[in-house]
Each structure stands twice: as C-alpha cells, then as structure tokens.
Amino acid sequence: MLTLLHLLSSIALLVWGTHIVRTGIMRVYGSHLRRLLGHSMANAPMAFTAGIGVTALVQSSNATALLAISFVAQSLMTLPTALAVMLGADVGTALMARVLTLDLSWLSPLFTLVGVCLFLSRKQTRAGQLGRVLIGLGLIILALQLIVAAAEPITEARGMQVLFSSLAGDTLLAVVVGALFAVISYSSLAAVLLIATLASAGLIGLPVALGVVIGANVGSGVLAWLNATPQPVPARRVALGNLLYKLAGLLVLPFLPMLVEWMSGLGYSPQTQVIAFHLVYNSLRCLLLLPTVRPMADLCERLLPERAQDNGVAQPRHLDPAALDTPTLALANATRETLRIGDLVEIMLARLLEALREDRPEPGDDIRRLDDDVDALYSGVKLYLARMPRDDLAEQESLRWAEIIELAINLEQAGDIIEHMLGKVQNLKTSKRRSFSDRGVAELSQLHALLCANLSLGLSVFLSGDSASARQLLQQKRQFRKKERELAHAHVHRLHQQVVESIETSAAHLELIADMKRLNSLFCSAAYAALEGQQAQRGRQPVDPPQKPQVAPAPLPGKPART
Structure with missing residues (x-):
C-alpha cells in the first residue's frame, strides 16, 4: 500500500510540475505568445509552426487551445488558421515529451535550487516567475525518477501484474484509460511521460503503452472541448475540429499489433519506443491532416451553425479566460x-x-x-x-x-x-x-x-x-x-x-x-x-483629500451608500 502511495504521489508531482511550468511561462511570456499566434495568420504552415513553438514553451497543448479558442471567439483568427495551430500544438507536445525523457537527472537539483532562490527573493518580478518555471522543470525531472523507483516493487506484485495484463488484450480499453488520465491530469504531456516511464520500468507492455498514448491524445481533445463549452459557437468550432482530428488518429488502431511486432524487433528500450511512437504518430498525423483544415472548418460550421440568440442582455466582450494566466x-x-x-x-x-x-x-x-x-x-x-x-x-x-x-x-x-x-x-x-x-x-x-x-x-x-x-x-x-x-x-x-x-x-x-x-x-x-x-x-503617503468632510447621503433602499 505504501509503495502504491509513493507511485501516486510521484504522478501527482509530475502533474503539478507541468502545471507550474505552464502557468509560469504564461505569466512571463503570455503576451508575447499571444502576439506570436496573432501574427501567424497568413497561411496554414505558418500557423502550424507557431502552434509547435508556443506549445513547446508552455508544455501544454491545452494552453495553446485556450489561446486559439479565445482568438476565434473575438474574431481575431479564422477557423482554418486556429485548426492549423492546434495541429502544430500536438507536434509541440510530442517534441517536449522527447526532450523531458532524456537523461536530465543532473539538472533537477540545479533547476530546483536556482528556481527557489529566484522565486523567493524576487517573487513579484519576471525573474521570480522564471524561477517558478525552473522549479516546475526540476519537479518534472524528479517526478520521472521517483516514478521509476516506485514502479520497481509494483512490477513484482502479482495483483498488479494481473491488473495490467487485463489491459494487454483490449487496446480500446487502454485508449479509454489514456483519455481519462489526460482529462484528470489536465495534461496529455504528463500522461505520455508517465506511460513512457512505466513502460521503461516494465510495469506495462508496449501494446498497452501505445494504446494509452493514443488515448491521451484523444483526452486532450476532449479537455479542449470541455473548456470551450461555455464559449460562443465560433470558439466551440475550434474545439470540435481539434477533437475530430484527434479521433481521426484512432484509424491506426487496427494496425497497432503489426506496428508493435515491428517495433519490438528494433532493439530499443520501451521508453524510447513509446516516446518515438508518440513523436512520429503526431507528426505524421498532423502533417497529413494539415491540408484539410479548410474542409474541416466547413464541416464544423455545418455541425455547429450560428444561431442568433438575443435575450436582451449584453454579454462581456473582452473578458478572455485564456488571459487569466x-x-x-x-x-x-x-x-x-x-x-x-x-x-x-x-x-x-x-x-x-x-x-x-x-x-x-x-x-x-x-x-x-x-x-x-x-x-x-x-x-x-x-x-x-x-x-x-x-x-x-x-x-x-x-x-x-x-x-x-x-x-x-x-x-x-x-x-x-x-x-x-x-x-x-x-x-x-x-x-x-x-x-x-x-x-x-x-x-x-x-x-x-x-x-x-x-x-x-x-x-x-x-x-x-x-x-x-x-x-x-x-x-x-x-x-x-x-x-x-x-x-x-x-x-x-x-x-x-x-x-x-x-x-x-x-x-x-x-x-x-x-x-x-x-x-x-x-x-x-x-x-x-x-x-x-x-x-x-513614489513611496509617499496619499494626500490631497477632500477640502471638507462630506456627509454621506441616505442610501437607496437595499443599497449601501458610497461617496
């Protein structure tokens, strides 16, 4: 029981580390990232590249999705451009997963030490927020090491072997598990890193790992759709197109057994195989789908037509939820x-x-x-x-x-x-x-x-x-x-x-x-x-009060008086 608790706490630390990095980057460079996306509307390849760059920095395709959705909701970006950005975001997530699974154990204490010093000494400054990002990176690397250490005794447990062996025969179930974990952790990147680490520890086999990776991709699309639900119809179209693109990736499932058999003969470690599959799968899928952004935009407009709704009450125009970070x-x-x-x-x-x-x-x-x-x-x-x-x-x-x-x-x-x-x-x-x-x-x-x-x-x-x-x-x-x-x-x-x-x-x-x-x-x-x-x-106490004290007038019924 204690070993399982250690594993769960390590997973929580991984999720928390990705959250800290994402929010820290958004607070320091959020305006620059929004400007980068805003200037990448000339064509689909440029928007695709911008999606890769922004996601690689914030380490979250969901954060990029919120930015693209908010742009479309404010009529600052067209739907095909936003869909191209979302395809690039998937590739950016895969690239960051590859970087974070390199042997960077020596960086964890360095990032944590420097980050804590910067954050505590200059908390309200840009340097302090950069320290927050370093703390998050240090926690991610540390969490991956802790997951490996906690998974070793679990692999020897008979009950856990039976549990994970039940997933081996049902690829669709593995996809559902990956999607659920991505939604719960609010990060497909965290899900992929976890699966790669568990595969390297021998806790799960390669077929299950690949199924969970595909499911994590679908889960990030579901998460973007849930975030866009309260948004206007144009914003929901972005999330719908993104989700349909993720679901299109399920077409690879019938070929998964042959792919697993071929990959097993390459001789690479399970972790390397999982991360490489994630990178190649997302890159090929997104590059093949990139020319279809305009037909997909037309499909989303037909599935979610604009309906005039006027309840007589004004709605906020400028309160962009994606800017809260x-x-x-x-x-x-x-x-x-x-x-x-x-x-x-x-x-x-x-x-x-x-x-x-x-x-x-x-x-x-x-x-x-x-x-x-x-x-x-x-x-x-x-x-x-x-x-x-x-x-x-x-x-x-x-x-x-x-x-x-x-x-x-x-x-x-x-x-x-x-x-x-x-x-x-x-x-x-x-x-x-x-x-x-x-x-x-x-x-x-x-x-x-x-x-x-x-x-x-x-x-x-x-x-x-x-x-x-x-x-x-x-x-x-x-x-x-x-x-x-x-x-x-x-x-x-x-x-x-x-x-x-x-x-x-x-x-x-x-x-x-x-x-x-x-x-x-x-x-x-x-x-x-x-x-x-x-x-x-200027560091002075406020002056220039009213010349004469004012007597507050009687308030309206049920309203406090203010002067």
Missing part, C-alpha cells in the same frame, strides 16, 4: 470591459435627460434595459477578477486590480441610482400628473451636463492614471458641489415666490439634486485612486 493582459481586458460599463452609464444619463424633458415612455424603457446590461457586465467583470490569482500579482498589478473592481462597483451602483431617479420622474409625471417648471428643468439640465462631463473625465483618469487630470477632476467635483448648492437655494427661492409648479415638484426636485450629488461622488472616485497610485509609486 497573464495578469497584465487580464487586467487590460477587465479595464476595457469596465470602460464599456461606463459607456452604458453615459447613455443612461442621456436617456434620463430625455425622460426629464419629454413625456415619451421610450427613454424609460431604454434606461431599464441598459441597467440590466450594466448589471450583467458588472457581474462578468467581478467574476473575472475573482478568478485572477492575486497572490502572484505584482504590487502595481494589485493596485490596478483594486481600481478596476472599485470603479465597476461604483458604475453598477450609478446605474441603479439612475434607474431610481427615472422612477421618481415617471411617478411625478404619470401618477401625480405634474411636471417640473421650465426653470427647474433648466437647473437640472445644468447639473446633468456637469455630471456627464465628470463621468467622461473620470473614465479618462481611470484609463490613463494621469495625476493632472485627476486633480482637474477633483476641482470639477468641488465646482459641481458649489453649483448644486446654488441651484438648491434657487429652488427654495422659487418656493418663496409661490411658483405653483415648483411647489408641486419640490420634493422630487430636491431628491434628484441629491441623487446627482451621489452620482458625482461615484464618478469622481477614480481621481483618488489615480493620485494614491502615483503617490504609492
């Missing part, structure tokens, strides 16, 4: 989506002014629909940021993460406030059959114009982080507060003059002014984040 790219994606929320809030403000000036129902309908869109995009940004590994973010990236989530929260609450303001306006006009005075509408329009200007400048400050613009925004915030007090006093003066319309709409008028004041505070909050970020870079 590259914090800089992920934060840029979240920034773009948050700016999109800001654009929707700006449209809501424009519709609110129409509802204030006119009696048509259309502006109100637009505001309610847009608020649903704001809520949907806010939820997408929030969940996307929650999936980012914050412990591995650099200090500047952590600050940006906080700025994005704070602005997204503020914009979502701004959407709720605008919808609440719409309810007050419509209740006054429809239920009570009253309307604002011309002077009252003009005053609210003045505040509305200042509010739109502050929102626009606030989004600009959020995007650029410019300290001069941030100070200008704070100055405009103070001007808004001054104007708001002036207009509130002017309204009270009209009440003193017994203006009937002002008396009938007084409560709603003052409440709308208060709501605009709250919106202004939410829009101007980006200035404080920008100034604090600049001061944090």
Whole structure:
C-alpha cells in the first residue's frame, strides 16, 4: 500500500510540475505568445509552426487551445488558421515529451535550487516567475525518477501484474484509460511521460503503452472541448475540429499489433519506443491532416451553425479566460470591459435627460434595459477578477486590480441610482400628473451636463492614471458641489415666490439634486485612486483629500451608500 502511495504521489508531482511550468511561462511570456499566434495568420504552415513553438514553451497543448479558442471567439483568427495551430500544438507536445525523457537527472537539483532562490527573493518580478518555471522543470525531472523507483516493487506484485495484463488484450480499453488520465491530469504531456516511464520500468507492455498514448491524445481533445463549452459557437468550432482530428488518429488502431511486432524487433528500450511512437504518430498525423483544415472548418460550421440568440442582455466582450494566466493582459481586458460599463452609464444619463424633458415612455424603457446590461457586465467583470490569482500579482498589478473592481462597483451602483431617479420622474409625471417648471428643468439640465462631463473625465483618469487630470477632476467635483448648492437655494427661492409648479415638484426636485450629488461622488472616485497610485509609486503617503468632510447621503433602499 505504501509503495502504491509513493507511485501516486510521484504522478501527482509530475502533474503539478507541468502545471507550474505552464502557468509560469504564461505569466512571463503570455503576451508575447499571444502576439506570436496573432501574427501567424497568413497561411496554414505558418500557423502550424507557431502552434509547435508556443506549445513547446508552455508544455501544454491545452494552453495553446485556450489561446486559439479565445482568438476565434473575438474574431481575431479564422477557423482554418486556429485548426492549423492546434495541429502544430500536438507536434509541440510530442517534441517536449522527447526532450523531458532524456537523461536530465543532473539538472533537477540545479533547476530546483536556482528556481527557489529566484522565486523567493524576487517573487513579484519576471525573474521570480522564471524561477517558478525552473522549479516546475526540476519537479518534472524528479517526478520521472521517483516514478521509476516506485514502479520497481509494483512490477513484482502479482495483483498488479494481473491488473495490467487485463489491459494487454483490449487496446480500446487502454485508449479509454489514456483519455481519462489526460482529462484528470489536465495534461496529455504528463500522461505520455508517465506511460513512457512505466513502460521503461516494465510495469506495462508496449501494446498497452501505445494504446494509452493514443488515448491521451484523444483526452486532450476532449479537455479542449470541455473548456470551450461555455464559449460562443465560433470558439466551440475550434474545439470540435481539434477533437475530430484527434479521433481521426484512432484509424491506426487496427494496425497497432503489426506496428508493435515491428517495433519490438528494433532493439530499443520501451521508453524510447513509446516516446518515438508518440513523436512520429503526431507528426505524421498532423502533417497529413494539415491540408484539410479548410474542409474541416466547413464541416464544423455545418455541425455547429450560428444561431442568433438575443435575450436582451449584453454579454462581456473582452473578458478572455485564456488571459487569466497573464495578469497584465487580464487586467487590460477587465479595464476595457469596465470602460464599456461606463459607456452604458453615459447613455443612461442621456436617456434620463430625455425622460426629464419629454413625456415619451421610450427613454424609460431604454434606461431599464441598459441597467440590466450594466448589471450583467458588472457581474462578468467581478467574476473575472475573482478568478485572477492575486497572490502572484505584482504590487502595481494589485493596485490596478483594486481600481478596476472599485470603479465597476461604483458604475453598477450609478446605474441603479439612475434607474431610481427615472422612477421618481415617471411617478411625478404619470401618477401625480405634474411636471417640473421650465426653470427647474433648466437647473437640472445644468447639473446633468456637469455630471456627464465628470463621468467622461473620470473614465479618462481611470484609463490613463494621469495625476493632472485627476486633480482637474477633483476641482470639477468641488465646482459641481458649489453649483448644486446654488441651484438648491434657487429652488427654495422659487418656493418663496409661490411658483405653483415648483411647489408641486419640490420634493422630487430636491431628491434628484441629491441623487446627482451621489452620482458625482461615484464618478469622481477614480481621481483618488489615480493620485494614491502615483503617490504609492513614489513611496509617499496619499494626500490631497477632500477640502471638507462630506456627509454621506441616505442610501437607496437595499443599497449601501458610497461617496
């Protein structure tokens, strides 16, 4: 039992090592790899070569699949090009399996020692992430040695011999086992390395090993399909074509016994034979299938036709899951989506002014629909940021993460406030059959114009982080507060003059002014984040607080007050 536990723990160490290498490479060179794939769209051979190179670096065809799927989902890459990339990814995996099964035992302690020193001393830097990659490589090499050592006593166990001999007579069962292990370990590379190591230890025979290798290839296609399931139809077509190409490799199964008999007479070690088969099998299969990427793309488009689905709610456009391993790219994606929320809030403000000036129902309908869109995009940004590994973010990236989530929260609450303001306006006009005075509408329009200007400048400050613009925004915030007090006093003066319309709409008028004041505070909050970020870079404590303490207004029902 203890020997089996040692074997399982060694397998887990192998899987963990491949995961560390993949995530480390993506965090350091993720943007460069995406750029490499993006520039390899001229023809299928170039895309095929790019797929080999990217997969050889990240040591995972699944990571390459996520990149290609995300490109197609954003209409940045055509389906035939993405399929060529996926074929190249299979060859890249086979090449890395060959490299990692060389006698590199002397590199394991060196990689681990250097990697740990770099990672612990400079964790949040590029050198620290490269140290993480070296640690992963050291663990992979160590795990392969441990698997060999743990497998030796298992090969002598009678029960294990009976178990693995049952696979020898059923090639299809061996394929299923290989596919399951690739899915569970999230790495076909780890599955192939394991099988080659077990074959060299004599735990499994060559027929079983080759069947499991073919199954591991199929398992990586199943894994890519599972990852693409929540994606749009164009992205799922990439995963479907990749899976069909993997299944096409099953055509070699009837010839496997003859191939095993021929390979057995070559005199090479079982490990060398397994790795060589994996490399030749993937290379020949992918080169033969490369000219068929366009017919395969047409087949996938017929099997997965585009269906127009419009549930009336906006969907995130820029939140690419494949970029989560590259914090800089992920934060840029979240920034773009948050700016999109800001654009929707700006449209809501424009519709609110129409509802204030006119009696048509259309502006109100637009505001309610847009608020649903704001809520949907806010939820997408929030969940996307929650999936980012914050412990591995650099200090500047952590600050940006906080700025994005704070602005997204503020914009979502701004959407709720605008919808609440719409309810007050419509209740006054429809239920009570009253309307604002011309002077009252003009005053609210003045505040509305200042509010739109502050929102626009606030989004600009959020995007650029410019300290001069941030100070200008704070100055405009103070001007808004001054104007708001002036207009509130002017309204009270009209009440003193017994203006009937002002008396009938007084409560709603003052409440709308208060709501605009709250919106202004939410829009101007980006200035404080920008100034604090600049001061944090210079190593100083944040200054330039508001000139006067502000009293938080009463919150909306069920909503916390924010200033």
